[in-house]
Amino acid sequence: MRRWLFADQLGPHFLDDPDQPVLLVESTRVLARRRFHRQKAQLLLSALRHRARELGDRCDHRIGATYGEAVADYGEPLEVPDPTSWAARRFVTDLPGVTVVPTAYTATSRDDFSTWAHGGTDQGHSDGHGDGRWDGHGDGARGGTGGRRRLLMEDFYRWQRRRFGVLMDGDSPAGGRWNFDHDNRHPPPRRAHLDLPEPWSPSETEVDAEVREHLDRLERDGHAQFRGVDGPRRFAATRAEAGQALDWFVRHRLADFGPYEDAMLAGDWAMAHSTLSPALNLGLLHPLEVVAAAEQAYRRGEAPIASVEGFVRQVLGWREYVWGIYWWAGEDYADRNALGARTPLPRWFDDLDADAVGAACLSDVLAGVRERGWVHHIPRLMVLGNWALQRGYDPRALTDFFHESFVDGYAWVMAPNVVGMSQYADGGLMATKPYAAGGAYIHRMSDYCGGCRYHPSHRLGEDACPFTAGYWAFLDRNAGALAANPRLRRPLAGLARLADRAAVTAAEHRRGAGPP
Template identity: 55%
Template structure:
């Protein structure tokens, strides 16, 4: 028997070889209710995962045994008894511990990624386990997979076109003038899932956060490939320039919205980057957009996956900044209506309503606010894991602990990623109608991000003074006359909704 986890749903998990199942091997999938009892997940995320699993079960028919059980161990015992079971390497440390604790289960190599773990380990060990910069790894992946290459050199002469992909949104635009993203049609399976989730909540068995409107993300292979085609055809062209821009009325901008489908295993990363490259070679998309998309998948996504395993399970407990603040109730409950700060209110409402925002609101608005206030990075990581439809342990531990909260002290990134209101004002239309002013540090209209940024720099000035990328900000502390008053006011605010 071959066991499929709920994020191993694409055809590339069933092809023979490297421990994969034979063409006639019986398949098993287990829907474990205990997963939803342990954490307060976003309702839309629970819906998407269960819908995807049940759709896949319907596609596989009699070949697959679908078990609804309280736990994975119970489901495995009921379906397989003492039979031998194989499974591809799971995507979390907890799941890997589980399958390795079961003597009947054999773990095969991971699928759904471009680089074998052993190859990354050899590369990382060759760097002494330090200075593992994403850019260096990204270039290796490009060479190994012949992505956007002209012989042994990058097409266009540059590896990274990020400098071309930092444009603010077009002036006076409220939305980008491009086609809307792919949206699936719900099926009877979605109705069944929604009915089950309603019943579980009514019985008090589980509790969710956020809203479960019409399903917005692919739950089947056909839907995922349709979403990929639509992105490459209609949205990839403008993706690059506005990759980091934000508009209040356009949460999607030109982003692909493929992360959920990729992380469910419905798409293989190779097909995504190869389709994008083909669009460029056919003259249908500019190089800066294609390279930016390729870097997100073949660079960043791959890098995050590999670091999750290379750094080990203890990495999640990193907290060099010694941040221990508790997440406030308005944050945990996604209570966007309690907020006046427009950027945070808009972003938190997007999470509440859809379980998704693109990477800049995640990093600079949500993550930046948490970092400035000194919240416990483990709690912040758990929140991102639970509240995003594309959030999995392997995704969020490096992204939040390392990138967003700088809790590892620089093992993953070269500086903390946080800013004052000026950055948000430059890259969005969020500040204009806001109750606060991005340039004000003190007073009634002081921006919580501007004051919060200097509060963070002041709190960690000794550490940041030794980093060439943050030393300038530390040197400015003594030159800001109103800074003591700004810090006093911001500390007095505490965890009150901004």
Template identity: 60%
Template sequence: MPERDPGSTRWCFADQLGPHFLDDAAPDARDGGDVVLVEATSVFRRRAFHRRKAHLVLSALRHRAAELGDRARHVRADTYVEGLAEAGVSPERPVSVCDPTTWAARRLVRRLAAGDVGPGAGSVRVLAPRGFASGHGDFAAWVADRGERRLLQDDWYRRSRRRLGVLVEADGEPVGGRWSFDEDNREPPPRGATTLVASDAPATEALREPWWPQEDDVDAEVRDDLDRMARDDGVTFLGDDGPRRFAVTHDEARRALRHFLAHRLDAFGPYEDAMLAGDRWMAHSLLSAPLNLGLLDPVRVARDAVGRLRHGARLASVEGFVRQVVGWRDYVWHLYWQQGEDYRRRNALQARRALPEWFADLDAGGQVRAACLSDVLGSVREEGWAHHIPRLMVLGNWALQHRYDPRAVTDWFHRAFVDGYDWVMVPNVVGMSLHGDGGVMATKPYASGGAYIDRMSDYCGRCPYDPKVRVGETACPFTAGYWAFVDANRERLAGNPRTSRAVAGLDRLKDRDALLEQERRRGGDAP
């Protein structure tokens, strides 16, 4: 149960905006029940965030203030410390705050609590974190139980399912006899389709478009303010502006969830790893952004998904979605803390290259010819979003092959994606995508050639490059890049049973020397 905190004013960060962050506040207490919301504008001057992300965060914060009405102390200030002072926080008028989601914010609230900065000791009380399916104690107990064994996500997921009673029978065994239906959820897109469901499919099988929010006066105000920052304050944004695609209130997020569960969940399962140039959204829920804003309780989301089984939903699709919401998401959150603040600095493959300008600016100049990379960078540029396979197997795969510095790539993902936060991107990029942690999260690097992209997408048929060709003008940059990556990391890969065959395969290539010379000459050029 959440800690009771009667009479305290609650300070909420911009990723703590759901009702479950206030469910112990005392609205009838004298001067209590207020909620402090601070817009710290200096963050936009320090780093170039995606325009869509800046809009989403400010819109969510201001919508929450509007919902709370007179209870909200909504302050716009340069820093959090200045904002708390402006909101009247003091030892006589203290606030409580749920432990934040990043190392930097955690340091700040502890310094505030100790009185090292800000309005003085006793002004801030730090509560346990919320917004996840498990607490730090749950994860610490699991780690202790494992001893020297690896911290496998699948094992954590099983434990979480049992603890939450989600998709388990009375005896603790999984519904359907399997913990994971992942092997059933790896279908390529329908042959010849330009969207997930072919246009000639029966109406009953057609995939509904995602639920889209309607912008309002708050969004218009945010857009005007962002325009002013860019025009008058020298603030630089990444990517393009455009209509708001993601929920910014609890009610909007619940509507998006209900629509997904009713109309898109079944197709999500089999096609969650598929990619189509004409369908950026596929059957994905688009709930990562509102979840990471703290608008939804992940346990309730998982239980709502399980409830669809009574309406005939595919078990494999339900399980796949539950695994993301209370399995993978919590696992990433806990690893972020368990691995320590230095996790972001790990670089087991000694990758040092800076991000080339065409990658860093989301191919704003249209230099990239490779169909998959061009389209995915375009999706991020225009929407601030791409689903998990383009992130891992196109963007991350490219960065891995070309030895981009993990810290730079992590920062780029954090700034460029609307759902990107430090706790999200450090494990997913450093660990999962770039193998910078040397195998904490994955037993092998997620590197692949063009064959995988060809199998799981429609990109290669419209690309000037051929996924089967390694050398020459039509050589697929992912195929050639994969073999160059194997060569650059041959010693490490040769010692791993899961990748040793790749090293042997490289040495059997008749065009190996030409391929490696080609990749050396290509350097950081846009493919």
């Protein structure tokens, strides 16, 4: 049967047979419906068209206004791997002549996660204390629909390690510990960059040129609007390129990943991160082959356990956990708004207008998104997400912004990461506390503050750090809703003792929606 593949199902593991006939569809309506980053649109269409060329005569490549038009009365039955979003899944299940088959997108199926979440497996629990990391490393989540009393990403991660035999020495974790986070929390070094080889990047092909002309024409004719700027394609668009990017990371950058994975440097946009998320989310790589490559480097003595474990935790732990939560929490998850945040995204933020912003960290991160459609996880959470949380930006609008602005942004990725982790809009399903932080955190974990017009320890005055003042204003605005949270007792007690509390909150109110 011919298999219809979406643009995030492009790896060979989405076909049962290497000779299976394939349908690939480009929908121009998708680009008209959302304001994607220009480089995201470039990457998606480049990947899809490269795959069509690879498949040759076995591929029926159609371009139409909508997916429905492209497959209506197709003339032969189609099967499609289970899509990666609620909306796409609902769409394909309603199409006559289309059969939905299991997907190989992740290592953990929806049923796997549901079984685990309801306690139906050998859980191998941790001690339950967690470690308070923003990205779910040991962080807790209160269960949503019965079954388990509480979900812990740490328990899920250990279950994953055991069942797939990843970084295991018999029944024990490699290196004698499950978690090397305490070795991986270094502030940045006192230099402008990490002095590592740059992340792998491709050489563009004639397909990229065709796509660029196509997008130029859509924009010129008023059929699409993009945010961000055009630029050279930085990320893999083919299976072969993805393999090269993985190999390059493992050989040249993995060993240095761990210590500085939570640090930021203005002069080093990727630090030691893999930049493999776009390839993974396009389906060009499978998560198990990625973690296997990292583990092999450890076994060969080419990368330390702390770096390898930290990387495996991100891929086999956090990424798979986000996938599971997206489906387990239900279709309405992206609309949750536990803190009642309603502020519309201001135009300067939505437009990635970094030049309008005086705060060094926020300006640099917005510029990174504008120029590349990608920044690593700490700028996403502790700069963009932290800013939005402090100002009460509408979480659904913010989720759409992340989905559209990042080259690796998809519905299943961004709903748990933004609604849950970043904005605490799910009321504690993904995290045990809101990840709001003042300028002191950014000062400790970056080199932004030294040349900034604002001082990270000042909350009033012309040089008051908007993150520091915004932190206290956030606590003041949400004190009632957060009063029962045990992890916020100390911050809320500090708020109660703040002599200039009224002045700080008034100053933040006057700041309004304008750029800092």
